[in-house]
Amino acid sequence: MRILNVVTRWLVPRATAADFLMWRRWAGAVLVVYLVVRAPAVTDVGDQAFFDGVGAFWWASMPLEIPALRILWGTAVVSIAALAWGLAPRVTGPVAAIAGLLILSHRSSLGQILWFDTVPALHLLVIAVTASLLAVDAERIAGWGLRLGALVTVATYAVSGVTKLRVSGIDWVDAPALDRHIAFSAARAESLGGRPSPLVDWLPNLGVSSTLLAVVVLALELAAPLALVGRRSAVIWSVLIWLMHATIAATMFVVFHWPLTGAALVPVVLAATTATDDRS
């Protein structure tokens, strides 16, 4: 029973509601801006032949009609904005969770899962449920939401590290894997009418070892659970992960908006620095 209590206290710590509200506002704002900026892509069904339902559309064999998709997009944007601003969270929370999951699932059902949308979808669910329950016990629920948000972030990076080892083994750091990924992104952009990063041409001149960078990336991902252990480790890990994504964006023009804006990392830092269990 004692262990169970300790685990429960850690998973459901106390935090000030203001800390959770900060994450809710920031993550909500980032998601709304993302959905608005990406509206043409999010409300496009492309070629119906490529549709392969995933997530909330796992059951579907056809994309939504454009008018329905636009209504869904509008509902998601308005409800997530309302949730972020704290308007009737018991109503806007569930609506935002459902509409947000549906619109992001739909986009990933058009023939290509968009992996950078997975964590925003998961965090939206966490934020929506937390906001809906906040009135029950603000401190406990806020702490629970932040801790769960941190767990989702950390688990996602750990999964990414494990997948690299499962798919490629130690070759991922042994072979010039990183160079090839950067060259692949540049070739793809150039071939398909995009623009490769100009950094590709002069990055090799810096003399940074690709193998060392690969080791650092893999270590950061596999060591993600350490970010849950203490305040310092949470902050250091979050800063390093942010730098990793900034480097990816600069060299490959691949923008992971969720960690780069901090929306993925805020719960990790807040859960470690402000949430406390009853013993502290």
Added chain:
Amino acid sequence: MTCWARALALVSVVVTVWVGWPALSGVDGFPASTQPMYASVRSGTADFITARRVVDGTPVALSMALVASTDDPLVAERRMRSAVERDADAACRAIAERVRAAGLGGLVEVLEQTWAIDQGMTPVLVGETVVAQCGS
């Protein structure tokens, strides 16, 4: 600890296991994913299906929006591959239609390009094969 606190803790455990499960199962999904981006070690070459205009015998590059109706390289890559596997001529006609709608002329070629990506971070185009031609 109260019952509802235990219930919340249980929810956290279930969600974490659900998010982490793809690492063990290897099954990619949404939103619980294996996060496979960059997980593989790529071979020394990469092939892409793309398209271009040919004006007076000179190849002219097209934007990603005209090639694949998207601005996302990941989506464009998958779309072009699937479209050509299904029907290269139909894919060519669809691109030619977008090119015409943009007020551009010329012959449209759909082609497969091969790039060497094992020579540092800078890719080198090493070959291309035209798989369909259309338009005027």
